[in-house]
Amino acid sequence: AQSVTQLGSHVSVSEGALVLLRCNYSSSVPPYLFWYVQYPNQGLQLLLKYTTGATLVKGINGFEAEFKKSETSFHLTKPSAHMSDAAEYFCAVSGSSGGGADGLTFGKGTHLIIQP
Amino acid sequence: GAVVSQHPSWVICKSGTSVKIECRSLDFQATTMFWYRQFPKQSLMLMATSNEGSKATYEQGVEKDKFLINHASLTLSTLTVTSAHPEDSSFYICSAQSYRGSIAEAFFGQGTRLTVV
Numbered sequence: 330a331q332s333v334t335q336l337g338s339h340v341s342v343s344e345g346a347l348v349l350l351r352c353n354y355s356s357s358v359p360p361y362l363f364w365y366v367q368y369p370n371q372g373l374q375l376l377l378k379y380t381t382g383a384t385l386v387k388g389i390n391g392f393e394a395e396f397k398k399s400e401t402s403f404h405l406t407k408p409s410a411h412m413s414d415a416a417e418y419f420c421a422v423s424g425s426s427g428g429g430a431d432g433l434t435f436g437k438g439t440h441l442i443i444q445p
Numbered sequence: 446g447a448v449v450s451q452h453p454s455w456v457i458c459k460s461g462t463s464v465k466i467e468c469r470s471l472d473f474q475a476t477t478m479f480w481y482r483q484f485p486k487q488s489l490m491l492m493a494t495s496n497e498g499s500k501a502t503y504e505q506g507v508e509k510d511k512f513l514i515n516h517a518s519l520t521l522s523t524l525t526v527t528s529a530h531p532e533d534s535s536f537y538i539c540s541a542q543s544y545r546g547s548i549a550e551a552f553f554g555q556g557t558r559l560t561v562v
Contacts, residue, residue: 338486365553372451372538372555373489419488432479433540433551435488 331356331422335436343444348407350439352394352420355401362403363421363433364394373419379403390414415443447473447543451554458529458561466524466557468539474519475541479551480512483536495522529561 336351354360361380365373377388384396394405403420417440421433448471458464468478476497481489493514494502501514511533513525522541526533538556542549 370454370536370556370558372449372553373540374553432491432494433489434491437488438486440486 331358331360331424331434333420333422333434333436335418335420335439337439338437339440339442341442341444342410344412345409348392348405348410348414348441350405350418350420350441352403352405352436353401354403354420354422356422356424358424361423362394362396363423364388364392364403364405365419365421365435366390367417367419367438369416376405376418410441410443412443412445415441417441447471447541447550447552449475449539449541449552449554451539451557453557454555455558456560458559460530460561461528463525463527464529464559466526466537466539466559468522468524468541468554470520470541470543470552473541473543475522475543476519477542477549478516478522479540479542480514480522480524481538481540483538483556485536489538492524497522526559529559531561534559534561 332355334353363378364376377386379386379396387393392407417438419438420436423433450469452467478495480492483489492507495514495516497516503509516522540551540553
């Protein structure tokens with residue numbers, strides 16, 4: 330069984346400030362971890378994913394995440410927030426490296442608000 | 446990346462009627478597609494796994510007779526919400542499986558917002 334917990338349903342940061350979105354997971358098999366972004370009334374866009382190898386993963390739009398097995402965490406960060414980053418962010422876990430073999434288990438999402 | 450198209454992007458229907466949502470993989474063949482449901486300000490919940498040429502596999506608690514899934518070709522899966530009621534109002538998103546080598550990756554459609562009045 331797998332589950333994802335995202336701490337904080339809403340996170341507000343100032344433009345130019347550090348973005349930190351928290352994600353913890355539980356998995357009975359080696360996890361594959363994903364971060365997706367969703368803009369209003371749109372589908373999901375993959376930001377980045379961890380499969381194997383390097384634990385610091387870089388994604389699109391300047392985002393990165395670090396897989397910490399000892400902490401069962403996969404927090405998402407961005408050094409400097411832009412107004413365009415305002416969206417809903419979902420952390421997800423899968424038993425397959427692409428997320429496509431058996432579906433994804435999603436966290437409840439974190440709404441990122443960027444203050445001007 | 447691979448493109449998945451969902452249609453319609455939004456639909457309003459009367460209570461008791463049926464609504465069909467299409468999910469197409471535009472530039473690849475998808476033997477497997479997934480249907481998710483998202484309630485307002487909540488996460489996506491997997492409803493069912495759709496396999497081309499066979500019956501869909503539904504998650505626990507999802508009524509198979511209410512949410513009919515057909516995956517008749519390698520590029521099209523449909524979700525039909527039968528006898529829709531206001532509580533079925535939700536955002537429905539599909540994802541299609543595309544293989545990169547031996548790795549199955551998921552690509553998402555843009556979603557369909559269903560409102561039942």
